Amino acid sequence: MSLHDLGPVLIANRGEIAIRVARTARALGLETVGVITAADHDPAHPAAHADAVDVAVAVESYLDPAELLRAAAVAGARSVHPGYGFLSENAGFARAVAEAGLTWIGPPPQAIELMGDKAAAKEAAAAAGVPVVPSGDDGGMPVIVKALAGGGGKGMRVVRDASELEAATAAARREAQAAFGDDRVLIERYLERPRHLEIQVFADAHGTCVHLGERECSLQRRHQKVVEEAPSPVVDAALRARMGDAAVLLAKACNYVGAGTVEFIATGDASEFYFLEMNTRLQVEHPVTELVHGVDLVEHQLRVAAGEPLALRQEELVPQGHAIEARLYAEDPAAGFLPATGTVRVYREPTGEGVRVDSGIRVGSDVGTAYDPMLAKVIAHGPDRATALARLDRALATFDLAGVTTNAAFTRALLARDDVRAGEQDTGLLERVLADLAVDPPPDLVAAAMLAAAGTGRPAGPWQRTLAGHGEARVGDGRVTVDDREWAATEVALGDDGIAHIALDGVRRRYAVAVGPDTVWIGRDGHHLEVATERRAHDGAGALSGSLEAPMPGTVLLVHVADGDAVAEGDVLLVLESMKMELSITAPHAGTVAGLDLAPGDRVTLRQPLVAVVAEEEGNA
CATH class of the missing domain: 3.40.50.20 (Rossmann fold)
Incomplete structure (x- = not known):
């Protein structure tokens, strides 16, 4: 062929x-x-x-x-x-x-089947002489419950107390069934503060198998990778060869053909590493490997599938420079990283030396909850890690996007940390420092949004709106006042491409802006904000005191109560699912359930009233 x-x-x-x-x-x-x-x-x-x-x-x-x-x-x-x-x-x-x-x-079905079953894959790795993680069936804690099928952190739970194991296993099974149609799980010992390192392997049908070094994927949230880089800041040539040899051993043992990734969990200095799983496909983070090795992995996939010998030689596969990738997710870090939805109204990718963007969206794209929340990948390459980090930060800051909230500003704050810049990272770091990474939108965003909505800094008479969550805003006579703060507006230049240049208090900034009848979407430096007029009160549960709104769009997974039920503070009322993530809606206080008109399978929108918990004194009023 x-x-x-x-x-x-x-x-x-x-x-x-x-x-x-x-x-x-x-x-x-x-x-x-x-x-x-x-x-x-x-x-x-x-x-x-x-x-x-x-x-x-x-x-x-x-x-x-x-x-x-x-x-x-x-x-x-x-x-x-x-x-x-x-x-x-x-x-x-x-x-x-x-x-x-x-x-x-792709690889042979037999290899996919073997490596797709985490228990069987672990046995195969051990048989091939690859070190494996100890099992968690000896009662020791902590342990991790993992779906046998799939990956991406779906169907995965860390358990630190034996009393929580049963509930965590049930939740992991539900999530695995929803994500992969297979609810089987395994339990392994959980290593505290490990690194997540993975080796890219490639094999052809003629017996050749090579590795293309490692990727560091330790910056994760909820077991989902956020930032990946190549090479790892703690792996030297000797350790790279050891890990690569182990990965190649496993690939050869399962008669692998094509692109694959062998994932390892490692100690902080990576001197000890254990087999985690093998992904029998191209990885999301494959661009960092492509950039440091100067290869096109998809081209090699196609050529190997056509029966060609692999045109890669192990002795020539030495990483050059450094590459870092950030995943741009439709999510709201300020709201606990709940999924964000909307329509992309302004979209312009960053440019510059060493910057690559792999994206699946454009102006007009509707971002919902039916699919994974990743919108794009921003990758930067440079002669060294410091240069790659600087280029990635600049790219995230100049990614013009309005209409959907993303994690861009949060990722910039993460990459700016001293420990991350020093390469001192582990799979739990991001979760531990979340509070330190809270980044409020800059105050000028609301003022700039009002000026964009007015179209000028000097309308004929005061232009005023009551904003949801921001009080009253007024624009007139070259000034804009938002919630008692006044700004001097000296320039308002709105482009047809959604890019605006607005000067506030003498500082001229660039914004991505889209203006609707009652809403302005605005962004700069990775921050995104939706500024809307006050919404009319909702009917049903929304009209009741104690109403609980949907913190994310999604599907009702479970309903535990009915109208008239008495509940205590903290009781789970219902469970929502969105993008394979479960979220429990709990009672904020003791009271009686009212206004519930939902059943499992119902779709809900962001901020839709779900149910009300009426306190006893309210019910007797």
Whole structure:
């Protein structure tokens, strides 16, 4: 088979990874086929990945193998690239692709199956001579409960007290079932303050297997990676060779072909490391490896799938410089990192030497809760770690985006910490320092938003609005007053591209701004704010004292109470699920449940009234 026999290539995914695969396929002269669901299909603003391919086929679900194979048949595809997530590590789908006469651009189904079962993978690693984490069945604490299928922190719980193990296991099973359709879990000893290091491996069908060094992925929240870099600041050439040799041993033991990642958990100095799992696909963080090694991993995936010998030699794979990646998530750090939703109204990617952005959104993209909250990846490369960090910070600060709240400012604060800059990090660091990373939006955002809404610093007469959470704001005579603070407005220049330059108290700043009838979306330096007029009181539960609103959009997973029930402070009333994350809604005080009109499976929007808890004195009033 030749490389061009792979085309057209069906990309069984969406968002930035679908766009990234299509870019390389196109560069190699291969036609591409994309898939798109109803949730991603808006004729006025089609998903960005639909325009990145030559042909897009509508499917019912990205998780339905039959639908994906139907799309391949309709478009005449001859191969399938699964990207990551969705069905990328589904051995059944890989087999179905091959049985349909198509080429699977990934490892053999047997390897996917073996490494996808964490218990079996651990046994295989031990048999291959790779050090493994001790099991947690001896009653010692702490332990970690992990889903046997999948990854990305889904179906994972750390338990420090034996009395919490049963509830944590049940929650992990539910989350694993929702994310992967498999509720099996295993329990292992949990190592305190470890590093998370992973080795990129690549193998061909001719017996060659190499590694492309390590990635440091220790900066995590809720077991989800936030920042990744290559190489690790604590790994030298000798240790890199040891870890790489172990990863290659495992890959060869399971007859691996293609791109894969062997993940290790390590001590603080990384001198001791243990097998964690193997991801049988391309990783989200693969760009940092590409930048320090000067390779295109997707190109090698395609060439190896076509039967070509691997064009990589171990002795030549020495990292050059340093690369760091930050994941841009649609989430609100100020609200406990709950998912953020909205429509992208202003979007302009940062530029500059050594900066790369892999994105799945553009102006008009609707960001909901149906899929993962990652919007884009911002990657910076430089001759050394300090340069890469500086370039990444600048890129995050100049990423013009309005309409959706992101973690950009939070990530900048994280990267500015002395311990992070020194490379002193572990998987628990981010959680421990969350309070130190609280970054309030700068006060000028509201003032600038008011000026943008007014369109000028000098309207004919005072221009006034009552703002939700900000009191009253007035604009007139070259001044803007927000909640008793007054600013001098000396310049208001609004561009048609959503970029505004506004001078307040003599300081001219650049903002990303979108103005609606009752709302202004504004951002600068990684901060995002939605400034809205006061909303009308809601009906139903919203009209009752003690009403509880949805802190995030999502789906009602469980309902534990009914109208008229008496509850105590802290009782769980219902459980919401969004982007595979569960959140319990609890009673703020003792009282009686009222205004509840929800059932499991119901969708709720951000700030939608859910239920009220009426205190006894209120009920008797």
